[in-house]
Amino acid sequence: MKRPAALSFDYWFKVVGVGFCFFCIVLFLLAFIGPPFISPFDLISSKDPLAGDLFFKARLPRVLFAFVVGGALSASGVAFQSLLRNPLADPYTLGVSGGAALGGVAAMALGFSFPMVTLVAFTGALVSLLLIYRLAQVNGRLPSASLLLTGVMFNAFAFALILLINSLISFGQAHQILFFLIGSLEAVSLNEVLWVSLLVAGGLFILFFQSSHMNIVSLGEETTHSLGISAEIHRKIIFISASVIVGATVAYAGLIGFVGLFVPHFVRLIFGGDHRLTFPLSVIGGGIFLGLSDFLSHLLFWSGDLQTQLPVGVITALIGGPFFIYLMKRSL
Amino acid sequence: MLQTNNLSYFINGRRILDHVSFQINSGEFVGLMGPNGSGKTTLIKILSGAIRNYEGSATLHLLHINRLKPRGLSQTLAVVPQEAHFAFPFTCLEVVLMGRHPFQKSFSFDSESDTQIAKRAMQKTDCWQFADRTLQTLSGGEKQRVLLARALSQKPKILLLDEPASHLDLKHQEALFGLLTELHQSERLTILCVIHDLKSASEYPERLLLLREGRLAIQGVTREVLTEENIRQVFDVSMKKYVPDTRRMVDAS
Amino acid sequence: MSNFRLKILLFLILLFNFNILSVASAGVVSLKPNITELLFELGLGDRLVGVTTFCDYPEEAKGIEKVGDYSHVDIEKVLKIHPEIVINSKENSIEREIIFLEKRGIKVKFLNFDRLNQFFDSIGDLSKEFDREEEGKKILSRIKSELEELRAIDLPSEKVILVVGVQPLVVVGGNNFLNDLLAYLNISNAAGGSRVRYPNWGVEQLILSQPTVIIDLSMGTEKKGEAMRLKWYRQFQSIPAVKNNRIYFMDIDHFRASSRLVRGAKKIVELLKP
Numbered sequence: 001m002k003r004p005a006a007l008s009f010d011y012w013f014k015v016v017g018v019g020f021c022f023f024c025i026v027l028f029l030l031a032f033i034g035p036p037f038i039s040p041f042d043l044i045s046s047k048d049p050l051a052g053d054l055f056f057k058a059r060l061p062r063v064l065f066a067f068v069v070g071g072a073l074s075a076s077g078v079a080f081q082s083l084l085r086n087p088l089a090d091p092y093t094l095g096v097s098g099g100a101a102l103g104g105v106a107a108m109a110l111g112f113s114f115p116m117v118t119l120v121a122f123t124g125a126l127v128s129l130l131l132i133y134r135l136a137q138v139n140g141r142l143p144s145a146s147l148l149l150t151g152v153m154f155n156a157f158a159f160a161l162i163l164l165i166n167s168l169i170s171f172g173q174a175h176q177i178l179f180f181l182i183g184s185l186e187a188v189s190l191n192e193v194l195w196v197s198l199l200v201a202g203g204l205f206i207l208f209f210q211s212s213h214m215n216i217v218s219l220g221e222e223t224t225h226s227l228g229i230s231a232e233i234h235r236k237i238i239f240i241s242a243s244v245i246v247g248a249t250v251a252y253a254g255l256i257g258f259v260g261l262f263v264p265h266f267v268r269l270i271f272g273g274d275h276r277l278t279f280p281l282s283v284i285g286g287g288i289f290l291g292l293s294d295f296l297s298h299l300l301f302w303s304g305d306l307q308t309q310l311p312v313g314v315i316t317a318l319i320g321g322p323f324f325i326y327l328m329k330r331s332l
Numbered sequence: 333m334l335q336t337n338n339l340s341y342f343i344n345g346r347r348i349l350d351h352v353s354f355q356i357n358s359g360e361f362v363g364l365m366g367p368n369g370s371g372k373t374t375l376i377k378i379l380s381g382a383i384r385n386y387e388g389s390a391t392l393h394l395l396h397i398n399r400l401k402p403r404g405l406s407q408t409l410a411v412v413p414q415e416a417h418f419a420f421p422f423t424c425l426e427v428v429l430m431g432r433h434p435f436q437k438s439f440s441f442d443s444e445s446d447t448q449i450a451k452r453a454m455q456k457t458d459c460w461q462f463a464d465r466t467l468q469t470l471s472g473g474e475k476q477r478v479l480l481a482r483a484l485s486q487k488p489k490i491l492l493l494d495e496p497a498s499h500l501d502l503k504h505q506e507a508l509f510g511l512l513t514e515l516h517q518s519e520r521l522t523i524l525c526v527i528h529d530l531k532s533a534s535e536y537p538e539r540l541l542l543l544r545e546g547r548l549a550i551q552g553v554t555r556e557v558l559t560e561e562n563i564r565q566v567f568d569v570s571m572k573k574y575v576p577d578t579r580r581m582v583d584a585s
Numbered sequence: 586m587s588n589f590r591l592k593i594l595l596f597l598i599l600l601f602n603f604n605i606l607s608v609a610s611a612g613v614v615s616l617k618p619n620i621t622e623l624l625f626e627l628g629l630g631d632r633l634v635g636v637t638t639f640c641d642y643p644e645e646a647k648g649i650e651k652v653g654d655y656s657h658v659d660i661e662k663v664l665k666i667h668p669e670i671v672i673n674s675k676e677n678s679i680e681r682e683i684i685f686l687e688k689r690g691i692k693v694k695f696l697n698f699d700r701l702n703q704f705f706d707s708i709g710d711l712s713k714e715f716d717r718e719e720e721g722k723k724i725l726s727r728i729k730s731e732l733e734e735l736r737a738i739d740l741p742s743e744k745v746i747l748v749v750g751v752q753p754l755v756v757v758g759g760n761n762f763l764n765d766l767l768a769y770l771n772i773s774n775a776a777g778g779s780r781v782r783y784p785n786w787g788v789e790q791l792i793l794s795q796p797t798v799i800i801d802l803s804m805g806t807e808k809k810g811e812a813m814r815l816k817w818y819r820q821f822q823s824i825p826a827v828k829n830n831r832i833y834f835m836d837i838d839h840f841r842a843s844s845r846l847v848r849g850a851k852k853i854v855e856l857l858k859p
Contacts, residue, residue: 006450229402
């Protein structure tokens with residue numbers, strides 16, 4: 001399918017449809033392949049509790065979670081990129097991830113129970129976004145450069161505070177802080193996946209209907225006005241929805257890097273810039289990318305006598321980093 | 333009808349526009365001139381609704397521009413910005429179709445008629461041939477023609493242009509002003525165009541506004557404004573050097 | 586004039602006084618909790634002049650000046666104390682800091698506790714260092730004989746998993762002190778096949794390894810209550826340990842490389858006894 005000069009509904013429907021089918025197929029395969037392979041027939045027919053436990057308590061939540069988190073991070077990447085008119089923007093550059101991690105770490109240091117930690121991490125994302133938003137405003141407007149700089153500074157500040165907390169609290173809790181900093185898709189229940197998915201779906205729904213506005217917003221504030229939408233209102237909607245998504249994912253999965261940066265860029269190289277197409281494809285691509293990364297991180301467990309698995313963030317960075325530089329060099 | 337009354341604007345306490353008052357009637361073709369930093373671009377931004385916290389008044393058909401909804405405003409008024417930065421690989425057709433955005437629902441695809449309007453606009457500005465190329469691959473002048481096509485596809489009643497000819501070669505400069513004159517005559521399009529080139533300024537617009545240090549120094553019918561004395565006062569150069577045959581033109585009237 | 590001389594003299598006395606005092610101190614600094622415990626056992630507790638913030642056993646250790654935490658050393662404090670010797674283990678140490686101390690003439694002795702036999706050797710080394718070889722041998726033989734007794738107990742064959750942390754899930758693998766202890770007691774470690782000392786597991790691996798006993802040591806490392814943890818394990822009814830309600834919680838500090846280790850080992854054996 002050659003990319004047409006401008007997006008038509010037919011083309012959109014075909015590409016997104018194929019993408020979605022691919023998404024479902026990969027999800028389905030990863031859920032069963034493993035390793036170890038879980039036969040769908042075993043699940044239906046046999047009363048072997050092992051297969052059931054393995055599938056419903058461990059495999060399915062983790063694979064679903066990977067797809068949800070990947071899609072969410074990628075979607076928020078697209079949103080922040082259009083907002084800042086910069087393909088290098090992502091939840092990290094904006095400081096929202098840092099705020100969420102800081103909230104989570106602070107809650108742990110204060111000895112909160114785990115559900116509270118998640119809640120505080122989420123609150124941390126929202127509070128940090130409001131703070132960044134207020135601080136970045138200049139004369140009632142929100143210039144991209146100011147938002148980007150404030151975000152980067154805020155992130156540095158948040159990480160300094162995390163390290164400060166880390167050095168003050170006992171060694172033991174450092175283990176859990178590590179969880180926030182390197183990210184993990186493990187140990188979530190289907191229930192938790194459902195909650196994250198609800199929040200993420202809400203954000204994605206709003207962002208999806210903003211996707212044609214993202215095109216306009218990406219042209220800059222003045223052009224946004226002259227093409228008929230209020231820059232302030234739509235930038236706010238996009239910023240807040242994307243931050244809610246990031247808050248929810250970071251609270252449950254910690255910091256997983258590169259997805260929001262790498263996937264949208266990849267999608268744009270193939271399918272062009274129109275956000276009506278880029279956005280849904282990035283959600284699909286992000287899910288597949290993180291799902292496959294998670295698969296790879298588990299492969300190590302079955303290879304030889306290491307019997308350990310890598311943090312999924314290691315895989316995303318190992319694949320994403322070099323590939324990203326390659327793509328950037330090629331497109332320049 | 334565009335009108336300003338004692339329009340002033342400050343950035344960090346620095347005065348950019350200083351009590352500017354003028355009126356542009358429907359169907360007029362007005363040129364806006366002035367040295368760098370005289371406030372031309374700021375004025376365009378205020379009239380297009382991008383800057384809203386000005387002092388004094390700026391009205392479109394007697395309605396305050398900063399109180400108009402962007403959607404409504406953009407259905408009558410289009411802007412060709414001086415320069416545009418495209419962060420993402422949009423094709424030219426996609427960019428021109430964005431001019432139809434004010435007429436579309438919040439999430440929709442471009443209809444056949446939208447595409448036709450965009451195509452016609454691109455043919456008028458001689459850029460249909462690179463419809464499927466991305467903006468990044470175009471030269472400055474080609475980009476400007478695409479931006480003009482985008483503004484035209486808004487089917488505006490009023491067109492504001494910020495130095496639309498700055499990157500154009502001679503042929504396309506002539507074509508641009510020819511097109512503007514044609515639109516102005518056939519569709520009674522109201523045009524406010526920032527012009528640097530004295531020769532173009534003397535040939536195309538009916539009236540001229542001359543800004544100097546944020547003040548409206550001189551306004552009036554083109555041939556009355558473009559005098560040696562006025563040009564020396566505003567631009568600090570001799571007009572003769574740039575438009576050698578002005579006298580002849582003035583004499584001919 | 587003499588007034589001026591006096592001042593210089595006073596200044597010099599003050600200047601050197603500091604050094605004289607510090608050189609005169611002849612204490613021992615321990616940079617690991619288990620080393621502190623061993624030193625007390627050897628009867629050297631009164632010579633300890635610096636310990637870490639984690640040295641909480643025996644009770645007297647808490648009163649000694651803190652000169653470091655789990656990995657860091659407060660270099661200035663150690664230099665000021667100027668101990669006769671600093672004792673440290675290779676694990677979790679920041680080499681640069683130790684080299685810095687050595688360059689300034691402070692003797693640093695490293696002991697190794699990575700494996701069970703290294704632990705036994707280290708007790709000997711430590712006692713030799715302080716001319717307490719007799720006490721050292723006594724302690725060592727006591728530990729060994731007590732472990733031998735435990736080893737002699739006939740245990741049903743269970744597959745045990747030692748969980749160090751739940752989020753992320755970290756377990757005790759092979760090639761380490763605790764795995765050696767389990768092997769010594771003829772207890773099979775479900776994660777013992779891993780070459781990684783503390784491998785990172787997924788929930789899937791926990792289920793697949795089908796342990797018959799889960800011993801959770803993560804109380805010290807995570808702020809999740811016992812009840813919550815139990816609830817978390819209970820979701821996985823296909824794990825024999827869960828189905829048969831054999832999930833136990835222990836403090837990982839009971840497995841420090843000191844003679845308290847025997848108590849920890851005893852507790853595990855008791856848990857596994859039919």
